[in-house]
Amino acid sequence: MTGRSLKIRYNKLILFCLFSLNAFGDANLTGYVKVYPQYLTSDGVDDFILNLPLRSSFVWDMNESWGLELSWQLIPMAGKSSVGLFQLLTTTTFDYRAIYIDPLLVEPNQNEDTKFLIFNNPDRFFVSYSSDNLNMEVGRQIVAFGSSRFVNPTDVVTPFGLNTVDREVRPGVDAVRLKYFWGDYNLDAGMLFGDDWALENSSIFVRAVGTAGGNDFYLMYQRFKDNNLFGIDFTGGLGGATVWGEYSFVNSEKEDSTNYSRFTLGGQYFFPGDWSIFGEYHYNGIGTNNKDEYLPLRFNISYQDANLFLVGKHYLALFGTHQFSALTDISLGGTYNAYDNSLLINGLFTWNNLENHYVDVGAFAGVGPDGSEFSRYLDAYYIAYRFYY
Numbered sequence: 001m002t003g004r005s006l007k008i009r010y011n012k013l014i015l016f017c018l019f020s021l022n023a024f025g026d027a028n029l030t031g032y033v034k035v036y037p038q039y040l041t042s043d044g045v046d047d048f049i050l051n052l053p054l055r056s057s058f059v060w061d062m063n064e065s066w067g068l069e070l071s072w073q074l075i076p077m078a079g080k081s082s083v084g085l086f087q088l089l090t091t092t093t094f095d096y097r098a099i100y101i102d103p104l105l106v107e108p109n110q111n112e113d114t115k116f117l118i119f120n121n122p123d124r125f126f127v128s129y130s131s132d133n134l135n136m137e138v139g140r141q142i143v144a145f146g147s148s149r150f151v152n153p154t155d156v157v158t159p160f161g162l163n164t165v166d167r168e169v170r171p172g173v174d175a176v177r178l179k180y181f182w183g184d185y186n187l188d189a190g191m192l193f194g195d196d197w198a199l200e201n202s203s204i205f206v207r208a209v210g211t212a213g214g215n216d217f218y219l220m221y222q223r224f225k226d227n228n229l230f231g232i233d234f235t236g237g238l239g240g241a242t243v244w245g246e247y248s249f250v251n252s253e254k255e256d257s258t259n260y261s262r263f264t265l266g267g268q269y270f271f272p273g274d275w276s277i278f279g280e281y282h283y284n285g286i287g288t289n290n291k292d293e294y295l296p297l298r299f300n301i302s303y304q305d306a307n308l309f310l311v312g313k314h315y316l317a318l319f320g321t322h323q324f325s326a327l328t329d330i331s332l333g334g335t336y337n338a339y340d341n342s343l344l345i346n347g348l349f350t351w352n353n354l355e356n357h358y359v360d361v362g363a364f365a366g367v368g369p370d371g372s373e374f375s376r377y378l379d380a381y382y383i384a385y386r387f388y389y
Contacts, residue, residue, distance in 0.1 A: 027060040031071075031389055036165065038382040040083055042366075045378060049084035052076045053166060057124065065131060069141075071124035071172070074105070078116045082108055085117055087378060091164040092121075093307050096157060096173035096203060097140070098193035123172040135179040140172040143192060145207070145220065146246050147235045150317050150335060151282045153248040153262035154220055154231035156306040157192065157203070162335055162344055163364045163377055165384075184211040192224075200226065220248075225305045227252045243267040250306060258302040260285035266317075274323040279316070287313040289339045291371045312373055314338040319346070327352045335374075342368025342375050360384035 036051035057071040077084055085108060094100070105120035126139030146152025152159060158171045177190035186209045194201025203224035210217045215236030222229040231248040246264045262285055268278030287310060288297055294311045297303055319333030334345040348362040363381045366374035 026062070027058065029056065029058055029389075031056040033387045033389075034166070035385045036382055038084070038165065038380055040087065040378045040380050042376075042378045045081075045083055047080050047083045049077060049079040049087075051084070051088075051166075055123075055169070065129055067128040067130075069124050069126055069128070073119075073121040073123050073169075075119035075121070076116075077119060078114060080114060082110075082115055083378070085115070085119075087380075088119060091161045092171055093158045094171060095201075095307065096143075096175065096192040096194050098174045098195065098197045098202075099140075100195065121171070123169070125172075133181050135181075137175070137177045140174050141177065142170045143173050143175050143177065143190065144170050145205075145218075145231070145233070147216075147218075147233050147244040148246045148264040148266060148280060148282075149268075149278065150280055151262075151264055151284075151310065151315070153246050153264055153282075154218075154222075154229070154233055156222070156224060156229065156250075156308075159307055159309070161309045162346075163366075163380065165362070165364070165380060165382060185209065194225075226254050227257075227302070227305055229306075238267070241267045241269040250302065252302050252305070254301055254305075256301055257305075258286055258300060260302065262286070275320070276322075277318070277320045279318040282310070282315040282317070284308075284310050284313050284315065287311055289313055291340055291373075294371075294373060294376075310373075312337040312339050337368070337373045340368060340372035342366065342372035344374040344377060356388045358384075358386040360386070 032055050034053040036053065038049045038051065040047045040049060053073065053075045055071060055073045057069065060068045062068060075088070077088070094103070101120065101122055103120055104117055106116065106118040108115035108117045122140070124140055126137050126141040129136040143157050145154045145157070150162060157173060160167050174193045175190050180187045188207040188209060190205055192203040194203070203222060205220065205222040207218055207220045215234065218233035220229070220231035220233065222231070228251045229248055233246045235244045237243065244266050247261070249261045251259050263283040264280055266278065266280035268276060270276045286303060286308065288294065289312070297311050315335055315337060317333065317335040319331055321329060321331040323329040328351050330349045332347045334343045336343050343366070345363070345365045345367065348360060351359045353359055361383050364377070365379045366377035368375040
C-alpha cells in the first residue's frame, strides 16, 4: 500500500470518528469553515491564493473528571505558484510532534499553471482529567506561554509570526501537562515530545503562577533542544490601563550557539466611545543591527531552536482599535524596526453580519529602505468569510 493511500485512509478514519462520536451523550461537535482569498505581492512575486480552512472538533465530557478532545483541520489551497504554500509552512511550527503526519495530503503539481494542494493537520487528540486541585492533559494539545500581544519572549513552542493571517488556533503539540492549584497559586509543569520521542528533540517546563492584588505573576524554566530558558511574566493594571511585561534569558549548550535575552513591555488603554490603543516595545537580544547579517542569522542554530522570526534588535508596535457597533470593529497599526526604519503595517476590519458568520477585510504591507527587514516581507491583502458551527 502506498504512503498516499495510507494518508487518505488515516484521514477518512479521523473524519468518521469526529462525526460518529457526536452521538455520545455529553459531547459536542464544533468547528468552522473559512474562505480566504488573498493577493500576495512583492519584488518578483504576484500571486492570487485561495485558502479554504476547514476544522472539526469533537469535545466529550465523559464524566465530572474525565474529558476527550479531537480536532482535525484541512486547508485546500489553490494559486498561481507555491508562494502560498511557502507562506503557510513558514508560519506553522510542528517541532514538538512525536507522531508526525505528512502535512501535504495532496502535493502541488509543479507542471501545472495553477498549483493545488491540501494541507493536512490532525491538530488535537488529548485526554483531560480535572479535580479540585489538579488538572492533567495527555496527548496533542495547545501549549503556549506569555502575556504579550505580538512577541512572546517566553514562547519558543508555537509562536505566530507577525504576518500570520489566521492566528485563531495554535498548532497542537504532543505533551503531558499537569497543573496543581492551591489558593491564588498554581504550579504548571509538563513535557513536550519531539521527533521520534527523542530527548534531544523534546522539552520540559515548569512554571510557578501567582495572583496578588489583581496582578498575575509567572516564573518559568524550560529546557528545550539543549537550551535553558529562564523567564518572568507579569500582567496587571496601572492608572486605568492594562500593562504587561515579559522577559526571557536563553542559555545554550550547543556549539556555535548564542546566549541571549528577550524582553517585551506593553500596555493597553480603553477610551470612552469604544476606542482603545495598545503598544509594545520588544528587545530582541539575538538580533542584529547589520542588514547584511539578516539572512545568516536565520540559519543560526539558536535562532532556529527557538522558532524565532525577528532579525533586528529594537521594535515598537502601536495599534488602535474602534468598535463601531456590536457587529463591526476595526484595528490599524504597525510594527516598526527602530534600526532599519522598516514598518509592517497591519489593518483589519471585521463585520459580524449574522450569528456565527463573520466577514474580514485585512492587509499586511511591509515598507522600508532596500534590504530592510519588513521590506522583504510579502504584502498580503485578503478578504475572509468565517462560519462557526
